[in-house]
Amino acid sequence: MNAMNTSHFNSSENIENNKFRYDDFKHLREIREYMVNDKQELCIERSRFITNFLKEKGGLDYEEENIREAECLKNYLQKKKANIFPHELLAGSTTAKRKGIVFYPEYMGLGMWPELATMSCRKNNKYMITIEDIYELDQEILPFWMDKNMLELIRRKVGDDNRGLRLQTLMFLFMCSKYVCQSHTIPNYQMVLDKGIVGIIEEYKERSTVSSPEQNKLFKSFIISLEGIIEYSNNLSKEALRQASQVNDEDRRIQLEKMAAICKKVPANPPTHFWEAVQSIWSTMNALYQEQNNVGFSIGRIDQLLNPYYQKDIQLGLMSRKEAFEILAHFWLKIGDNVPMIPEMGELLFAGTGSNQAITIGGCDKEGKNAVNDVTYLVLDVVELLKVRDPNLNARIRKDDPPDYTRRITEVIMNTGATPSLISDQVTIPALEKIGINLEDARDYAQVGCLEPSSPGRTCPHTGAIMFNLIGALELVLNDGNMLKAKNIGLKTGNILDFETFDQFYGAVKQQIKFILEIATTFNNDLGKILKYLKPQPLLSSLTEGTLDSGKGLLEGGAKYNSSGIAYIALADLVDSIYSVKKLVYDDKIISFKKLHDALLNDFKENDVLYHIIINKIAHFGNGIKEVDDIAVDLINFLYDESRRISNYRGGYYNPGYWSMTIHSGFGKITGAMPNGKKSGEPLTSGLTPFSLGQKSGPTAVYNSLAYLPAEKMPNGMALNMKFNKTLFINQDKIALFTSLFKAYFAKGGMQCQFIIQDADDLKKAMEKPELYPDLMVRISGYTAYFIDLNKHMQKEIIERALMEL
Amino acid sequence: MIKGLIFDIEKYAIHDGPGIRTLVFFKGCPLNCLWCQNPESINPNPELSYKKSKCINCSKCSESCPEHAIIKNPRNFIKNKCKVQDGCRICSKACPSTALEIAGQEITVDELLTIILEDKEYYESSNGGVTCSGGEPTFQWSFVKKFLLACKSNGISTAIETCGYFNPQITEEIFEACDIVLFDLKHLDNKIHVKITGRQNEMILKNLENLISIFKDVDNKKIIIRMPLVPYNDSKQHLLRIEEFLIEKEIFSLVLLPYNSLYKQKLINFRLKRTKLKISSYSKEQLETIKNYFKNIEISIGG
Numbered sequence A: 001m002n003a004m005n006t007s008h009f010n011s012s013e014n015i016e017n018n019k020f021r022y023d024d025f026k027h028l029r030e031i032r033e034y035m036v037n038d039k040q041e042l043c044i045e046r047s048r049f050i051t052n053f054l055k056e057k058g059g060l061d062y063e064e065e066n067i068r069e070a071e072c073l074k075n076y077l078q079k080k081k082a083n084i085f086p087h088e089l090l091a092g093s094t095t096a097k098r099k100g101i102v103f104y105p106e107y108m109g110l111g112m113w114p115e116l117a118t119m120s121c122r123k124n125n126k127y128m129i130t131i132e133d134i135y136e137l138d139q140e141i142l143p144f145w146m147d148k149n150m151l152e153l154i155r156r157k158v159g160d161d162n163r164g165l166r167l168q169t170l171m172f173l174f175m176c177s178k179y180v181c182q183s184h185t186i187p188n189y190q191m192v193l194d195k196g197i198v199g200i201i202e203e204y205k206e207r208s209t210v211s212s213p214e215q216n217k218l219f220k221s222f223i224i225s226l227e228g229i230i231e232y233s234n235n236l237s238k239e240a241l242r243q244a245s246q247v248n249d250e251d252r253r254i255q256l257e258k259m260a261a262i263c264k265k266v267p268a269n270p271p272t273h274f275w276e277a278v279q280s281i282w283s284t285m286n287a288l289y290q291e292q293n294n295v296g297f298s299i300g301r302i303d304q305l306l307n308p309y310y311q312k313d314i315q316l317g318l319m320s321r322k323e324a325f326e327i328l329a330h331f332w333l334k335i336g337d338n339v340p341m342i343p344e345m346g347e348l349l350f351a352g353t354g355s356n357q358a359i360t361i362g363g364c365d366k367e368g369k370n371a372v373n374d375v376t377y378l379v380l381d382v383v384e385l386l387k388v389r390d391p392n393l394n395a396r397i398r399k400d401d402p403p404d405y406t407r408r409i410t411e412v413i414m415n416t417g418a419t420p421s422l423i424s425d426q427v428t429i430p431a432l433e434k435i436g437i438n439l440e441d442a443r444d445y446a447q448v449g450c451l452e453p454s455s456p457g458r459t460c461p462h463t464g465a466i467m468f469n470l471i472g473a474l475e476l477v478l479n480d481g482n483m484l485k486a487k488n489i490g491l492k493t494g495n496i497l498d499f500e501t502f503d504q505f506y507g508a509v510k511q512q513i514k515f516i517l518e519i520a521t522t523f524n525n526d527l528g529k530i531l532k533y534l535k536p537q538p539l540l541s542s543l544t545e546g547t548l549d550s551g552k553g554l555l556e557g558g559a560k561y562n563s564s565g566i567a568y569i570a571l572a573d574l575v576d577s578i579y580s581v582k583k584l585v586y587d588d589k590i591i592s593f594k595k596l597h598d599a600l601l602n603d604f605k606e607n608d609v610l611y612h613i614i615i616n617k618i619a620h621f622g623n624g625i626k627e628v629d630d631i632a633v634d635l636i637n638f639l640y641d642e643s644r645r646i647s648n649y650r651g652g653y654y655n656p657g658y659w660s661m662t663i664h665s666g667f668g669k670i671t672g673a674m675p676n677g678k679k680s681g682e683p684l685t686s687g688l689t690p691f692s693l694g695q696k697s698g699p700t701a702v703y704n705s706l707a708y709l710p711a712e713k714m715p716n717g718m719a720l721n722m723k724f725n726k727t728l729f730i731n732q733d734k735i736a737l738f739t740s741l742f743k744a745y746f747a748k749g750g751m752q753c754q755f756i757i758q759d760a761d762d763l764k765k766a767m768e769k770p771e772l773y774p775d776l777m778v779r780i781s782g783y784t785a786y787f788i789d790l791n792k793h794m795q796k797e798i799i800e801r802a803l804m805e806l
Numbered sequence B: 001m002i003k004g005l006i007f008d009i010e011k012y013a014i015h016d017g018p019g020i021r022t023l024v025f026f027k028g029c030p031l032n033c034l035w036c037q038n039p040e041s042i043n044p045n046p047e048l049s050y051k052k053s054k055c056i057n058c059s060k061c062s063e064s065c066p067e068h069a070i071i072k073n074p075r076n077f078i079k080n081k082c083k084v085q086d087g088c089r090i091c092s093k094a095c096p097s098t099a100l101e102i103a104g105q106e107i108t109v110d111e112l113l114t115i116i117l118e119d120k121e122y123y124e125s126s127n128g129g130v131t132c133s134g135g136e137p138t139f140q141w142s143f144v145k146k147f148l149l150a151c152k153s154n155g156i157s158t159a160i161e162t163c164g165y166f167n168p169q170i171t172e173e174i175f176e177a178c179d180i181v182l183f184d185l186k187h188l189d190n191k192i193h194v195k196i197t198g199r200q201n202e203m204i205l206k207n208l209e210n211l212i213s214i215f216k217d218v219d220n221k222k223i224i225i226r227m228p229l230v231p232y233n234d235s236k237q238h239l240l241r242i243e244e245f246l247i248e249k250e251i252f253s254l255v256l257l258p259y260n261s262l263y264k265q266k267l268i269n270f271r272l273k274r275t276k277l278k279i280s281s282y283s284k285e286q287l288e289t290i291k292n293y294f295k296n297i298e299i300s301i302g303g
């Protein structure tokens, strides 16, 4: 295929009925198989080059940190293997492997050291690695970083006795993700398309003439790292020419020559055509992912970025819709060419995690006009056919959406069983305005990571900065500052038997949360300061709006908007538990606090009656019962006020959100039985999804409870998982009712929702015979995972999650 | 204040009538069909239901029963001592596991309306509404009428599912209170009808005729004819008679509700003694064959 030269454009082409299948393309199926099924290989190329560079230059003290990082990055980009894989339409790859894991020794890379020999045989998420590479890591690379990684630097800064460090290491109450990444953000790809890298460099050069010496140094580092992208792209171009000279297939030769021309032109210069625009974004991504770990490095509003190029090529007859589909499909598969590295221990918490690169479609333009376009539908078609985990697709939903759009979204959800997840403009835009984002920029929001709304290209939101275990705080209150598995880690809020009123008990819970929050945010701010020195990120800074005018790097608060995100985990368990204590102990006096506490310590083993009363007779969140839902509202207001009170190290504030990836399962493991009926070791609730055993009133009641919550107090997003049995939707009419259901939820003020459309039977079978279900996708709190990648614990949870029956 | 006696409310019902609906199940039915899918609905009084599989054998029910009608657990139940018909709910409140429940809850129009209104947005976005089912909703007509009219004045579309056995004098009122009537035919032959439902079909057919004539050509009003498909009425000969009958009335569609045996567990839970039918569910192929008998009306399989 040659996307630019040959034209199959046909003006009567009906977009709605023009779905493509694998058979329409020569190699798409084969490329997909490769990306989905093939082994993931650990790639040490990056580590090798940056280690050698820094060794040569004398370590981290070489030059000012931005310059050091920029030179180091540029040096690597010059040498990075320029890959073009068979039949692929996009040049370049994140790692030197076709599907690789980037190794970042300065972050958690060291954590893999003990596992180097075993990671190719562990049960889930195997990583392949050669003996030579193990040797090189072991002897050459890792020793160099022993005293230069995040963990070691923070230990030196705060000392081993530091409370934050101790709690972080325990991972019981919170986790700060800066050890791993800071990349929960969206680079300004619009800027890359509009100006080209050369144009951006020009701007920084120009500004340098009127800036202070420090700013000049910063801009110099930006320019150096941006030049690295151009050099990398030139190497891609050369590689394309090299392959073209050797290939026998005439079609492929033309294709490769075309790709050589494209890589010569973009991202250095603004693209003119669709293919060029996609390559421009891809090459830039390749470079950005070398600067820092990709976790939730998101792409933004792809339909808005690409539509102008699509329209032009189609109108001029330079490209057919089918050709555009193929380019986009290749892009989609390439995005998944890298997987985050997770040590075995982290597997427990982050099981099945992809890199969570979110892509957003739909929504409105700066004036608030609906912006669904032809590329929006193209994306939906691609996702429907490919059914791959990454990238993570989010669809914005508005009242003025064309019916075709919501219909197609429903169809794609039905056909993939999981994606896209939905986010409502009606409440998200005001939520962003409330935290100080201007209306135009708020209207431009896109999802980051799992599902965190952010104004793309102009924000440093680090939306996944802190994961906070709310139910851990409750366990501390129940045991006067102790957790069952860790003593003396919380605030001594007093013996529960001394709480004479419900308000005293509830007050203690809030106090405990405040106490941990203080420790977690202080620690996160300390980490931020280390990061400024170790990983100042000149490239990402240069591709974020605001740094030019402020003359400051990203980590110094140079972006137009600054914030940090907290994900509060297990709010539903906390609400249920508080309500349960209120009813059982204080209002109805069914049982004394002592007896309740004893039953919890005993994991309800000798108190089956109490357990059943809690599950069946005490109301739970998610049934549309005001008295319970009001506790959720109160806690959300409280957490908003407390989070927004604290400033981060970049001059922004902490934003609360409610999502949990798979961490609710890990946090659940280390917490004991809870007054809501959660048993010891059982998973906590995921995101804001109600406790499955407490759901008695069907999906509309769940939606009613969720829509009742103040969305404007959840600027860091929220996740609601709704599981529907496929058998519910027996025909087109019933499928249309699925659309009506989520539309009504959003009209009532709901913020976010994602679905699992599966037969429980399917999942059970998949658990027994995983090899038969390599494609089975499920959605966990904001991202899609392959079912077989999940550990048994998570698999069971997904199966048990209450089926929403008719 | 007038109260209704209901035994269940089902939200997000998407397979009974158009759109997303809330189903309210009323207790009491004049018919007694052999295959009744909701056997707990027939008796117009509250009844105790016991799900053995959920019971944790805690004896809270027997400890709490003032009449000593339960000994240890509801497997030992002395029916004539029980005061459930007089409104006693003590044991079901005491039961922690929901093994013991009472079918038959008194409710006022306002209480019921409040529950219905919780899902108003879903009815609106899907052209759904509320459906009164049962049992036979016309059996408690004065309550049901008030309730449906209250729904209508709140902008909610209304429907009833009826067996057609009601006092012909309320036909006009049904028209007034309902946007949709789901009318269940059982058999055209009176003798067989008596045998399988316990009642004559004369009044049912008459009522159907009247309803059709007043619903006909009225905007936003609809009659949907349904027929439970059971071995007693599924012969080709009878089905063709049904087709002819409907065409005569200028009705050109029919919903078939194939029998299933899920009600058997309910018989056990309610200790109801009924003849257990020795028939199995229809296969896909059987349904296809049956559908093909009809040449001139549109058949859909529902339920």
Ligand code: SF4
Binding pocket: B064, B065, B066, B067, B068, B069, B070, B081, B082, B083, B084, B088, B089, B090, B091, B092
């Ligand atoms: S309803 Fe009342 S009388 Fe009957 S068994 Fe229950 S508690 Fe006893």
Ligand code: SF4
Binding pocket: B054, B055, B056, B057, B058, B059, B060, B061, B062, B072, B073, B074, B094, B095, B096, B097, B098, B099, B100
């Ligand atoms: S109270 Fe409920 S669970 Fe306990 S014995 Fe009676 S029926 Fe069984």
